[in-house]
Amino acid sequence: MLPIKPMLAVRGKPFTAKGWIFEPKIDGTRCIAYLFNKVELRNRRLLIMNYRYPELIRSLKDAINASTRGCVLDGEIAVFSKGVPDFNALAQREHQVQRLRIDYLSKNMSANYIVFDILYSQGKTIMDRPLLERKQILKEILQEGELVTIIDYLSEKGETYFQAAMKLGLEGIMAKKANSSYQPGIRSPNWMKIKKNLTADLVVGGYIPGRGHREPYFGSLLLGAYDSGKLVFIGRVGSGFSEKELKEIREQLVIDEKSPFSELPRIRNVKWVKPELVLEVSAMEVTRHGNLRAPVFDRIRDDKEPQECGIDQLLSARVNR
Secondary structure, three states: OOOOOOOEEEEOOOOOOOOEEEEEOOOOEEEEEEEOOOEEEEOOOOOEOHHHOHHHHHHHHHHOOHHHOOEEEEEEEEOEEOOEEOHHHHHHHHOOOOHHHHHHHHHHOOOEEEEEEEEEEOOEEOOOOOHHHHHHHHHHHOOOOOOEEEOOOEEOOHHHHHHHHHHOOOOEEEEEEOOOOOOOOOEEEEEEEEEOOEEEEEEEEEEEOOOHHHOOOOOEEEEEEEEOOEEEEEEEEOOOOOHHHHHHHHHHOOEOOOOOEOOOOOOOOOEEEOOOOEEEEEEOEEOOOOOEEOOEEEEEOOOOOHHHOEOHHHHOOEOOO
């Protein structure tokens, strides 16, 4: 079968409403798992991730009975630390290519697959069925284990659930319409991601050379988002990087002679780069001029294409003063 693009969510704020369910938002890597004659893990970009997570391949083979093969699951891969997802630990797993290192980490820094949906059952699509019906089928088919679990949820009380998630140290919650169908590749208002801080996935279009210990890398990165096919300058980020991340990001930047932004930012001494690298950043807010206030680097999003980083993710968070 052809790979399925995952359904995506819009941004929202905490609310309480009938006909909605609320799940914890897992800070991980989106993964659709295909369980037919073999197990196949694909990320948002439809790239196969089997070699990175051998422990999950084994666990998923055990989780699905031979009589029920022909399933497609949707969920998040995460590495947990002290009971909450740790994306720094996950990044170590995501960027490994050496077989021996992967085998070592699979035993000493095991990943978990948190399943929240099922798209195929008994070899047939069930994406047109209501979400709660799909969740019931998921419980009947999937046998939970140490590394494979089904996500929990609460009905109606989204505001209460959000406060509980904050106390647990989670990054937010997901709100989903209980009777919604699964829409592959669609960013649907039937799913909402509700986070404690504003976060955005943005494209790197240039950098300001670094000084001092940052001289080999960069001082700050110029970021943008796409609006009708044009890359719009959003702001720059210079904090939140570890030494390892500075090096890793600099190695991925490809110098270009011209600016990729639709309008030239009024910033001096910029080195332009090809708009190929996507970063997740967090910020206090978006100003009325469309710029990020106090942005901080969170992580590299190598599971996301630059063209996916639209300006719409920032519009709802813009302040009006």
